[in-house]
Amino acid sequence: MAQDDNTAQGDNDIPLMQKILDNHFLLLFLGVTIPAVLYTVWGIVDIMSIPLAK
Amino acid sequence: MSETTYRICPRSGMQFDTKAEKLMRWNAVAGVLALLVGGIMALGVILTRWPSVKLLDAETFYLVLTAHGVDMLLVWIIFFEMAVLYFTSSTLLRCRLATPGWAWVQFWLMAIGAVIGNVAILSGNSSVMFTSYAPMQASHWFYLGIILFAVGALIGCFVFMGTLVVAQRDKTYEGSIPLVTFGALTACIIAIFTLLQGAAILVPTWLWSLGVVKEIDALAYRMMWWGLGHSSQQINVAAHVAVWYLIAGVVLGAKPLSEKVSRMAYFMYILFLQLASAHHLLSDPGMSSEWKVLNTSYFMYFAVMASMIHGFTVPGAIEAAQRKKGFTNGMFEWLRKAPWGNPVFSGMFISLVSFGFIGGITGVVLGTEQLNMLMHNTFYVPGHFHATVVSGTTLAFMSLTYLLIPILFKREIAFPKMAQAQPFVFGGSMAVLTVVMMGAGTLGVSRRHWDMAFSGAPFQYEWPGAAYLMMGMTGFFGVLACIGGAMFLIVTVGSLLIGKKLDDGQISATCTPHPKGSVSDRATAHGDAEHVAVPGTVALAMLLLATFVLYYFVNWKYLSEVWGLS
Amino acid sequence: MSALLPPSQRNWFKQPIDKMEWLWIGLAFVWGMILFFMMIYWHINGKQNLSNETYKSTREMYSAKAEKWVAENTVRKETEREIPVVKAKPGEDVYLIARLWEWWPIVEMEKGQTYRVHLYSMDYNHGFSLQPTNINIQVVPGYEHVVKMTPNQAGTFAIVCNEFCGIGHHSMLGRIYVK
Numbered sequence: 001m002a003q004d005d006n007t008a009q010g011d012n013d014i015p016l017m018q019k020i021l022d023n024h025f026l027l028l029f030l031g032v033t034i035p036a037v038l039y040t041v042w043g044i045v046d047i048m049s050i051p052l053a054k
Numbered sequence: 055m056s057e058t059t060y061r062i063c064p065r066s067g068m069q070f071d072t073k074a075e076k077l078m079r080w081n082a083v084a085g086v087l088a089l090l091v092g093g094i095m096a097l098g099v100i101l102t103r104w105p106s107v108k109l110l111d112a113e114t115f116y117l118v119l120t121a122h123g124v125d126m127l128l129v130w131i132i133f134f135e136m137a138v139l140y141f142t143s144s145t146l147l148r149c150r151l152a153t154p155g156w157a158w159v160q161f162w163l164m165a166i167g168a169v170i171g172n173v174a175i176l177s178g179n180s181s182v183m184f185t186s187y188a189p190m191q192a193s194h195w196f197y198l199g200i201i202l203f204a205v206g207a208l209i210g211c212f213v214f215m216g217t218l219v220v221a222q223r224d225k226t227y228e229g230s231i232p233l234v235t236f237g238a239l240t241a242c243i244i245a246i247f248t249l250l251q252g253a254a255i256l257v258p259t260w261l262w263s264l265g266v267v268k269e270i271d272a273l274a275y276r277m278m279w280w281g282l283g284h285s286s287q288q289i290n291v292a293a294h295v296a297v298w299y300l301i302a303g304v305v306l307g308a309k310p311l312s313e314k315v316s317r318m319a320y321f322m323y324i325l326f327l328q329l330a331s332a333h334h335l336l337s338d339p340g341m342s343s344e345w346k347v348l349n350t351s352y353f354m355y356f357a358v359m360a361s362m363i364h365g366f367t368v369p370g371a372i373e374a375a376q377r378k379k380g381f382t383n384g385m386f387e388w389l390r391k392a393p394w395g396n397p398v399f400s401g402m403f404i405s406l407v408s409f410g411f412i413g414g415i416t417g418v419v420l421g422t423e424q425l426n427m428l429m430h431n432t433f434y435v436p437g438h439f440h441a442t443v444v445s446g447t448t449l450a451f452m453s454l455t456y457l458l459i460p461i462l463f464k465r466e467i468a469f470p471k472m473a474q475a476q477p478f479v480f481g482g483s484m485a486v487l488t489v490v491m492m493g494a495g496t497l498g499v500s501r502r503h504w505d506m507a508f509s510g511a512p513f514q515y516e517w518p519g520a521a522y523l524m525m526g527m528t529g530f531f532g533v534l535a536c537i538g539g540a541m542f543l544i545v546t547v548g549s550l551l552i553g554k555k556l557d558d559g560q561i562s563a564t565c566t567p568h569p570k571g572s573v574s575d576r577a578t579a580h581g582d583a584e585h586v587a588v589p590g591t592v593a594l595a596m597l598l599l600a601t602f603v604l605y606y607f608v609n610w611k612y613l614s615e616v617w618g619l620s
Numbered sequence: 621m622s623a624l625l626p627p628s629q630r631n632w633f634k635q636p637i638d639k640m641e642w643l644w645i646g647l648a649f650v651w652g653m654i655l656f657f658m659m660i661y662w663h664i665n666g667k668q669n670l671s672n673e674t675y676k677s678t679r680e681m682y683s684a685k686a687e688k689w690v691a692e693n694t695v696r697k698e699t700e701r702e703i704p705v706v707k708a709k710p711g712e713d714v715y716l717i718a719r720l721w722e723w724w725p726i727v728e729m730e731k732g733q734t735y736r737v738h739l740y741s742m743d744y745n746h747g748f749s750l751q752p753t754n755i756n757i758q759v760v761p762g763y764e765h766v767v768k769m770t771p772n773q774a775g776t777f778a779i780v781c782n783e784f785c786g787i788g789h790h791s792m793l794g795r796i797y798v799k
Binding site (some may be wrong): 028036038042044047050 | 215218229230231236239240243244246247250251271273274277278281285314317318321324325326328329331332340341342345348349353
Binding site (some may be wrong): 112113116183187189190228229230271272273276311312313314315335336337338339340342343347351354355356358359362363366367370418422423424427428429430431432496497498500501502503504505508509510511512513514515517518582585587588592595599602603606610613614615616617618619620 | 635659672703770
């Protein structure tokens with residue numbers, strides 16, 4: 001039981017996806033970066049690229 | 055290592071860190087106070103938009119509308135969510151709350167922020183609406199209040215994350231966190247994005263109101279602000295879905311049909327739900343169609359799919375649990391014989407149905423790039439979000455309050471008959487209210503508008519008679535909904551003040567595991583329900599899908615008939 | 621502790637999913653794809669798409685353009701406020717000004733013709749809500765939005781401001797005649 005993650009038993013049988021879902025800080029990272037890139041950064045790029053009026 | 059003590063609730067077997075439970079109580083009470091203030095404001099709003107009543111003058115109306123928005127959408131809901139976060143972490147994981155000191159900083163920052171914001175609004179120089187679109191400027195106190203509130207909430211989110219770490223390290227649970235806590239984690243992650251986004255726009259706007267920053271770009275403000283304004287409502291979605299699972303588990307012993315499916319659905323929320331902030335910019339200049347389409351669709355509707363999955367698995371879990379109890383006749387005996395007399399259940403189920411059928415479907419229609427032009431800034435928009443935030447979130451939180459009054463506040467519910475009727479009065483009138491609001495919006499009636507008769511305008515425009523009818527119904531059912539809200543406040547405040555005191559239960563210095571078979575066990579147990587067919591849920595789901603498809607294409611038909619636009 | 625969490629369920633990710641649940645997930649996925657591609661389809665084949673033509677502009681630049689256009693094309697004045705009625709030329713530009721608290725000027729269009737309608741706000745956010753046809757567009761200060769519009773009915777149309785813009789918001793009404 002010396003693993004550092006939270007799974008106490010049968011660790012090797014646990015599928016990767018379940019491990020991802022159990023990794024709370026990885027989820028936090030994804031949940032902040034994905035919208036920050038797709039919504040915020042892309043949105044700023046869109047606004048910055050609006051041309052000046054003739 | 056911890057100086058706190060733990061109370062085991064004799065009614066539920068739930069274990070409360072005594073420091074955390076005080077925080078839960080204070081946050082919940084602060085939320086309910088905000089609900090009271092926001093509810094009084096709601097009455098002002100509704101009685102003014104009721105064309106034949108038109109209670110307030112324009113200036114007061116916009117002031118009251120601003121206060122209603124801020125107190126309901128931010129203060130009530132986020133305070134209550136803080137209580138939910140502490141409950142789903144320290145209580146459901148049976149561990150101590152990380153850094154209760156910081157949690158008090160959360161509480162006081164939010165409380166002070168809420169007071170400052172309200173005073174700024176009520177003093178009359180900040181009637182800028184909840185959205186406070188620059189360059190319309192509020193008093194700098196208004197922005198400061200919201201910033202303090204947001205920073206407080208952010209601290210609360212980190213206390214929650216810290217508590218997950220504590221529980222993991224102290225091994226108070228094994229394997230994965232319970233599904234309900236996972237839902238709260240989803241809400242927390244969305245909240246962190248939301249609040250960071252809010253800080254990124256409100257801090258410069260505050261400096262602008264102080265004269266330090268010269269100009270705020272109006273379009274960039276809208277884009278950044280909606281990352282706060284809409285995402286904060288997505289916190290609610292994640293939180294109230296968690297509350298649905300919690301109540302289904304506690305009241306009926308329902309287990310999710312499949313842990314994997316439910317958690318993957320939450321995962322879709324974590325990744326994509328925040329993108330829907332674009333819903334408010336679909337009819338804006340300057341944002342590209344590619345950006346609009348990808349963001350408004352939560353990256354190809356994966357979050358809608360997730361909501362549809364929750365909408366299936368929550369009633370499915372209830373049906374499976376009921377069938378196991380022997381309610382197996384026909385398609386719907388499980389539903390007919392559900393505990394409708396228990397406001398915890400009835401409120402939760404009305405919340406589920408209203409959110410799915412009214413709020414969810416209209417949200418997708420409203421959030422379709424081109425269809426949005428039919429409804430942008432019309433009365434349809436508040437109609438839609440009252441179906442999500444009020445029928446969905448607020449009603450779910452009200453049900454949770456009924457559950458928590460004996461467990462957390464150690465009081466018997468005062469006025470049990472009123473509590474029984476409340477979800478039906480509130481949920482029923484809110485369902486009609488939201489539908490007629492959207493009806494008026496479909497006819498073009500504007501939101502945030504004091505006078506349908508356009509007094510003082512150089513010429514006239516006469517709304518269709520049906521629009522007046524819808525607005526009259528909005529007034530009537532709005533008042534009814536306010537009565538339903540007042541019933542909730544009477545029951546809650548009454549219970550806290552004069553409800554019969556219940557015993558504390560035993561207090562110990564160490565954490566203990568869940569007693570087998572107790573309410574707390576049911577709320578946190580892992581694993582899927584054993585296989586039971588759920589034909590009733592399948593029928594409900596198909597009805598939802600059919601309604602969805604029909605309503606969606608009706609709107610395209612409607613769009614195809616308006617002026618050509620390109 | 622472990623009584624609460626049966627080891628067989630510890631690995632919940634490999635639990636089988638019920639047939640009906642799979643069916644619903646499949647339906648939800650397919651429906652989501654239809655929702656998504658419907659927007660793209662409408663961009664290609666639909667006749668109502670909001671234009672992406674936008675320019676950053678200033679009050680001075682825009683009002684110079686708009687006032688020149690109004691001065692050259694005014695056919696008469698209406699109401700006590702003497703609001704100019706401007707006859708728009710099919711296929712050409714129309715300049716609308718949104719400001720506290722009016723939509724200016726009044727425009728005359730012809731049914732079935734296409735116009736390049738410029739929308740610009742001089743101060744706060746405003747709303748372009750064309751009634752009773754019910755088209756709603758956000759007007760954001762600093763950004764000149766060019767929307768090609770093709771009226772498909774004759775009549776008198778109102779432009780209701782549907783973005784809150786202060787105390788006189790409810791009196792902000794504009795007009796378009798379509799012949």
